[in-house]
Amino acid sequence: MDKKYKLLAIFILVALIQLYIPAKMVLNSEGVLDSGTEYKFKTAPVDPTDPFRGKYITLRYKDNRIDVKNESNWTNGETIYVILSKDKAGFAKVKSISKEAPQYKADYFKAKISSVSSGGSNVVRIAYPFNRYYMEESKAEAAEKAYRKSQADTSKPAYALVRVKDGEVVLQDVLIDGISIKDIVEKENEEWKQIFNKRQIKGTFVLKNVSTSEIKTYNIERSDSTYLPASTFKVLNSMIALQSKAIKSVDDTIKWDEVDRGLAAWNKDHTMRTAMPVSCVWFYQALAQRIGKEQMQYWVNQAGYGNKNIEKEIDNFWLEGDIRISANEQIVFIERLIYNELPFDKEIQEIVKELMETDSNEKYTIHSKTGWTSQIGWNVGYIETNNNRWIFAMNQDIIQKQDAKFRKEITYEILKAEKIIE
Secondary structure, eight states, X not given: OHHHHHHHHHHHHHHHHHHHHHHHHHHHHHHHHXXXXXXXXXXXXXXXXXXXXXXXXXXXXXXXXXXXXXXXXXXXXXXXXXXXXXXXTSBEEEEEEESSOOSSSOOEEEEEEEEEOOSSOOEEEEEOSOOEEEOOHHHHHHHHHHHHHHHTOTTSOEEEEEEEETBEEEEEEEEETTEEHHHHHHHHXXXXXXXXXXXXXXXXXXXXXXXXOOEEEESHHHHTOEEOOGGGGHHHHHHHHHHTTSSSOTTOEEOOOSOOOSOTTTSSOEEHHHHHHHTOHHHHHHHHXXXXXXXXXXXXXXXTOTTOOOOSOTTTHHHHSSOOEEHHHHHHHHHHHHTTOSSSOHHHHHHHHHHTEEEEOSSEEEEEEEEEEXXXXXXXXXXXXXXXXXXXXXXXXXXXXXXXXHHHHHHHHHHHHTTSOO
């Protein structure tokens, strides 16, 4: 029994230590932020080939070197103490480095040597311990894009704002032309917010630049929320029907069953080519019945579509069932379709993209599909211009019938705001 109590005591002690260490780090950081001395470090351009990390901005610094008397006294990777001062413009400057913490009053922090010169140049370069600025993952990529863009614009200097106290250093913010990068990212979305608000619509909009992989999002939290796909599922349903031979081709006709569904455009015979533009529900229900649950589940799984749950009736699970998908997942799905990376024949993916064409002129072509069920409306797709492609996915609440028109209105207005179309 004594042994069990000892083991329990050791377990509790280890757990407390594990909780204590990060808690102490947080408290120390808060103390530095509250009362530490403020320093501005000029940043340098990052390697343009360096990939986006997704969770943080990678920072490099201009003034990260110091002349020393004898380079042989220093080694790569050595721990040092960096003593700071400020230049006339108020930016941080390395005053000196030391192997020991200074015993006199000074602002300093611990760092490591990144390189030491050879041949008598007597230069030491410093690896600052604050080279990553963490943000919400959904905002980090847009922030890093803004940061990289600022590096090419000398009229808008970028710098890191850090706080230093008793040898501790905390990265507080990254500023571009004196504006917090967090505010810059939020400001970019402010225009989109107004586009939704003036219509009194709650929703989200995600836009991805295919050539740069930059993603911009309005209402980040909702962009990860999942909903019934409604008629946007017709894109996948079309490919499954063609791949499984449930229908011979996009020009094969299914006869209307003479049931009046209240829409003249639906009350007639249809092919896939005519049914997709008018979002004819009965046609796609007939396709789903031909496909059958086993084949449908197989291909939904293969495509990795949403939560892949097609329980309930085979011919309306995308309208009233348990399948769910988010705006961000729609972006991934459409991008795979663009590159013919879905698990269907290339010819099938190409012809379905053709069926999705909803608007075209000499400057752009839009491939899209709307959806509406259970007070949720969708518009997903992509736009091709002469030199690029953008993928979009939006969803919104539809409280009253007239709200449905806003799916396309909002899409077009945002595309105009981003100067993708005129």
